[in-house]
Amino acid sequence: QSALTQPRSVSGSPGQSVTISCTGTSSDVGFSIYVSWYQQNPGRAPKLMIYDVDKRPSGVPDRFSGSKSGNTASLTISGLQADDEADFYCASYAGYSVIFGGGTKLTVL
């Protein structure tokens, strides 16, 4: 159960788009339709942003989108806003378990 690989940090200016990658293996991201993304602000519980690769829960803006290609899933945030700044985590079902990525800190410049 090794953690999924995410970049430690990404950054972008307001209005721009950023993409956060999440790389796993054929045993997790590559075979699973159950890939999810979470946003976490300091001292707060995480918030679900994307599930089942590309589904958005009610209330999540359509600026947030998910996709997957092979063993890599991606979260794209378009029209960056200052309050998007947070830590983002991916997760994937891995057969009898769930694995998280190490987390990516998004900085809005």
Add this chain to the structure above:
Amino acid sequence: QVHLVESGGGLVRPGGSLRLSCTASGFTFSDYYMSWIRQAPGKGLEWVSLISSRSSTMYYADSVKGRFTISRDNAKRSLYLQLNSLRAEDTAMYYCARDPRANYGDYAFHIWGQGTMVTVSS
């Protein structure tokens, strides 16, 4: 209002035990898969365990297998995590979380509680 409230955390010595509880409100608890996720201070998220809506399926992370036990009481709208043989590396905030969709396992975590802190130290 959909709500999850954890309790039962605290300071425990290495080798000790603790039982965490999570009480649900605002939704039909018995229809949803539930999970425990933890986060060590300053670290990332780590999935701990999952239980299906009728308790027919229970999964555990390798790091807790054989030491932790997940259970639920649908009549009491409650989820539990029994923590035994605790180690320093189990020190973390423990969150309970609910799946996004009723009667289906998405293996994702939509509704989260505020967490309960477990500290393992002598």
